[in-house]
Amino acid sequence: MKILDGKKTGNDIKSEIADQVLQLKKSGKRPPHLAAVLVGNDGASLTYVGSKVRSCERIGYESTLIKLPEETTEQTLLNQIQELNTNPAIDGFIVQLPLPAHIDEEKILMAVDPKKDVDGFHPTNFGKMALDMETFIPATPFGIMELIRRYDLDISGKHAVIIGRSHIVGRPMSILLSRKSSPGNATVTLTHSRTKNLSEITKQADIVVSALGVPNFLKANMVKQGAIVIDVGITRVPDESHPKGYVITGDVDFEAVRHKASYITPVPGGVGPMTIAMLLQNTFLAYSRYAN
Amino acid sequence: MKILDGKKTGNDIKSEIADQVLQLKKSGKRPPHLAAVLVGNDGASLTYVGSKVRSCERIGYESTLIKLPEETTEQTLLNQIQELNTNPAIDGFIVQLPLPAHIDEEKILMAVDPKKDVDGFHPTNFGKMALDMETFIPATPFGIMELIRRYDLDISGKHAVIIGRSHIVGRPMSILLSRKSSPGNATVTLTHSRTKNLSEITKQADIVVSALGVPNFLKANMVKQGAIVIDVGITRVPDESHPKGYVITGDVDFEAVRHKASYITPVPGGVGPMTIAMLLQNTFLAYSRYAN
Numbered sequence: 001m002k003i004l005d006g007k008k009t010g011n012d013i014k015s016e017i018a019d020q021v022l023q024l025k026k027s028g029k030r031p032p033h034l035a036a037v038l039v040g041n042d043g044a045s046l047t048y049v050g051s052k053v054r055s056c057e058r059i060g061y062e063s064t065l066i067k068l069p070e071e072t073t074e075q076t077l078l079n080q081i082q083e084l085n086t087n088p089a090i091d092g093f094i095v096q097l098p099l100p101a102h103i104d105e106e107k108i109l110m111a112v113d114p115k116k117d118v119d120g121f122h123p124t125n126f127g128k129m130a131l132d133m134e135t136f137i138p139a140t141p142f143g144i145m146e147l148i149r150r151y152d153l154d155i156s157g158k159h160a161v162i163i164g165r166s167h168i169v170g171r172p173m174s175i176l177l178s179r180k181s182s183p184g185n186a187t188v189t190l191t192h193s194r195t196k197n198l199s200e201i202t203k204q205a206d207i208v209v210s211a212l213g214v215p216n217f218l219k220a221n222m223v224k225q226g227a228i229v230i231d232v233g234i235t236r237v238p239d240e241s242h243p244k245g246y247v248i249t250g251d252v253d254f255e256a257v258r259h260k261a262s263y264i265t266p267v268p269g270g271v272g273p274m275t276i277a278m279l280l281q282n283t284f285l286a287y288s289r290y291a292n
Numbered sequence: 293m294k295i296l297d298g299k300k301t302g303n304d305i306k307s308e309i310a311d312q313v314l315q316l317k318k319s320g321k322r323p324p325h326l327a328a329v330l331v332g333n334d335g336a337s338l339t340y341v342g343s344k345v346r347s348c349e350r351i352g353y354e355s356t357l358i359k360l361p362e363e364t365t366e367q368t369l370l371n372q373i374q375e376l377n378t379n380p381a382i383d384g385f386i387v388q389l390p391l392p393a394h395i396d397e398e399k400i401l402m403a404v405d406p407k408k409d410v411d412g413f414h415p416t417n418f419g420k421m422a423l424d425m426e427t428f429i430p431a432t433p434f435g436i437m438e439l440i441r442r443y444d445l446d447i448s449g450k451h452a453v454i455i456g457r458s459h460i461v462g463r464p465m466s467i468l469l470s471r472k473s474s475p476g477n478a479t480v481t482l483t484h485s486r487t488k489n490l491s492e493i494t495k496q497a498d499i500v501v502s503a504l505g506v507p508n509f510l511k512a513n514m515v516k517q518g519a520i521v522i523d524v525g526i527t528r529v530p531d532e533s534h535p536k537g538y539v540i541t542g543d544v545d546f547e548a549v550r551h552k553a554s555y556i557t558p559v560p561g562g563v564g565p566m567t568i569a570m571l572l573q574n575t576f577l578a579y580s581r582y583a584n
Contacts, residue, residue: 106425123427127419130467131459133398135415157486159493165470167423174466175422178457178482187493189481190470194449201451201479 001258004147004230004265010273013146014059017280021060032287033062034118034280035084035093039077039103040070044236045096052094055276061283064090074103078111085113092118092286094279115290118282121168130175136282141172143274144209144230146281148183153228153263156185161205163218163251165192169211169232177207198222210251220256229257229264232271248272293550296439296522296557302565305438306351309572313352324579325354326410326572327376327385331369331395332362336528337388344386347568353575356382366395370403377405384410384578386571407582410574413460422467428574433464435566436501436522438573440475445520445555448477453497455510455543457484461503461524469499490514502543512548521549521556524563540564 021031034056038049049065056063066080077095084093093116099105114124120136128135137145148155160177164170170190178188186207191198199222202208210218211232223229233251250267258264265271313323326348330341341357348355358372369387376385385408391397406416412428420427429437440447452469456462462482470480478499483490491514494500502510503524515521525543542559550556557563 123419123423123425124416125419126422127415127417130418130422130463131415133415157488165472171422171467174470174482175463178466178484180457180484185484185486187481187483187487189479190466191479192470192472192477194477195479196449196451 001261002151002263004151004228004263004270006143006147006265006270006272006274007268009147009150010143010277012150013274013277013281014055017284018059020284025060030089031060031062032091032283032291033064033089034283035064035066035090037066037068037077037080037084037093037095039068039072039096040100042098045098049096052276052279055280056283059280061280062089070100072100072103074107077103077108081108081111085111085116088291090116091291092116092283094119116286118279118286120172120282126167126172129172132179132181136285137176137278138168138172139275139278139282140169140232140271141176142278142282143271144173144232145176145183146278147230147265147271147274148228151263153183155183155207155228158186158206159189159204160186160207160209161189161191161202162209162211163191163198163202164211164213164232165190166211170209173209173211177209212251214251215249216251216253218252218257220253220260223257223260225260226262227260229261230271231265231267234267234272293553294443294555296443296520296555296562298435298439298557298562298564298566299560301439301442302435302569304442305566305569305573306347309576310351312576317352322381323352323354324383324575324583325356325381326575327356327358327382329358329360329369329372329376329385329387331360331364331388332392334390337390341388344568344571347572348575351572353572354381362392364392364395366399369395369400373400373403377403377408380583382408383583384408384575386411408578410571410578412464412574418459418464421464424471424473428577429468429570430460430464431567431570431574432461432524432563433468434570434574435563436465436524437468437475438570439522439557439563439566440520443555445475447475447499447520450478450498451481451496452478452499452501453481453483453494454501454503455483455490455494456503456505456524457482458503462501465501465503469501504543506543507541508543508545510544510549512545512552515549515552517552518554519552521553522563523557523559526559526564 114122120138125135174190177186202222207228209230215235231250231252236246237249239247406414412430417427466482469478494514499520501522507527523542523544528538529541531539
């Protein structure tokens with residue numbers, strides 16, 4: 001069994017980007033600039049956004065954090081997005097989800113200029129991905145593909161089983177793994193809450209991607225000997241013995257599954273750090289493609 | 293075994309639309325208007341476009357066929373598309389594929405206003421489909437879903453296996469069958485040219501959708517007893533004994549597979565007529581959503 005070390009790989013990617021930013025600055029150019037919009041005071045969202053902003057600073061990007069109060073109206077948020085769309089100093093921006101219930105998430109995502117949509121959540125970018133066109137790939141699936149690429153895992157013709165059909169992980173993973181590209185060309189089965197006999201299906205998988213959000217869901221008896229196991233779950237499980245009062249727990253029963261897997265991502269330190277690295281990578285792409 | 297009769301079902305849909313058009317006209321409104329752009333003289337394309345235009349006429353739509361010579365430049369075609377985009381009398385239009393080699397197909401599809409893209413090929417519409425938003429669904433997959441709906445086939449939680457990952461059939465079918473909707477909620481495996489042990493996978497399928505374009509590819513020993521079999525293949529196989537010099541042949545070895553299937557689409561008379569019906573349906577949707 002080998003660990004797919006997302007922390008190390010994410011750091012490698014960040015170092016590579018930092019080098020490129022240094023070169024840009026040396027040649028008199030401005031660095032890429034990522035903005036993040038946060039509405040309200042959700043604890044996990046604050047943590048995620050804070051981590052994204054700090055990562056920007058470390059690699060030499062400009063970053064802007066726009067914190068809006070919980071009671072922000074939809075129209076105010078739309079105006080803010082319009083400002084970011086037209087501001088030539090901003091290369092890309094994200095609107096941290098979830099949004100408060102009184103704001104229509106779909107309307108907000110549709111308002112983001114696809115050229116600055118470094119989360120890859122706009123339908124135009126999502127459609128381009130599905131149609132094999134150049135675009136921004138959502139950061140979590142992009143990070144998983146990059147992990148597969150950097151560890152040189154051969155997935156062509158292999159059977160990949162994905163658990164969960166969310167817009168931000170399961171659905172895009174099913175597209176990316178089966179695309180005619182490298183890495184890609186896997187035979188992909190997308191499973192979800194309505195799937196019958198799930199373990200009969202996961203047991204056939206050469207690659208399992210679990211994006212369910214149920215701690216320790218994937219047991220050793222659901223996995224084939226030698227499978228590649230990718231754990232996208234990040235659930236906060238209350239734990240009084242930890243200073244934060246919780247531990248981040250994956251979908252995979254790691255201690256048991258690791259003995260059967262050929263490669264496995266840990267939680268934390270697997271897919272999570274790759275997600276941030278690929279958001280930074282998308283911001284660099286936005287800068288390279290569209291900045292003057 | 294029961295035949296999924298696309299010819300009859302397509303005619304039912306066309307009759308329903310014709311009734312609605314009649315009501316529109318009675319109330320003093322103009323009917324929907326579909327335009328088709330054809331570049332060059334490809335025989336099959338001429339047949340398809342001609343059939344679409346005739347169907348429009350039969351149900352009371354306005355239709356316009358724009359035939360451009362093989363040597364049409366990309367810019368001329370882009371200008372034509374711009375004219376159709378801005379012409380308020382046109383509700384939807386299609387650009388018949390394939391285009392001559394000197395024209396960039398991607399650039400052309402990107403130029404079509406998504407609001408008039410009744411083929412559903414624009415990335416914005418494709419992305420909306422993948423993200424469960426209201427859109428135009430490509431006619432062939434839409435037709436298959438409608439056939440499943442009208443025959444009241446229960447596919448929720450069933451295992452669907454799709455053969456072929458094309459942008460116009462395989463990929464969208466994999467999305468539609470697995471969506472959280474009715475019909476939908478199937479567990480979906482997408483297979484393609486790189487898939488190993490294909491027949492091991494198809495033998496597990498409760499639903500098989502073959503969109504490969506290889507005549508008589510799917511044999512009886514690749515199909516489970518009681519499976520639903522959808523044949524999207526339409527290959528012209530030379531046959532001197534027929535007046536046209538060819539016969540339209542599906543991917544499925546129909547005479548053998550029919551004895552194992554619970555439901556099966558014939559070729560011709562299965563998916564083909566549904567495709568045209570759903571193009572007309574999309575045009576009606578475009579008219580209803582956007583026409584004044």
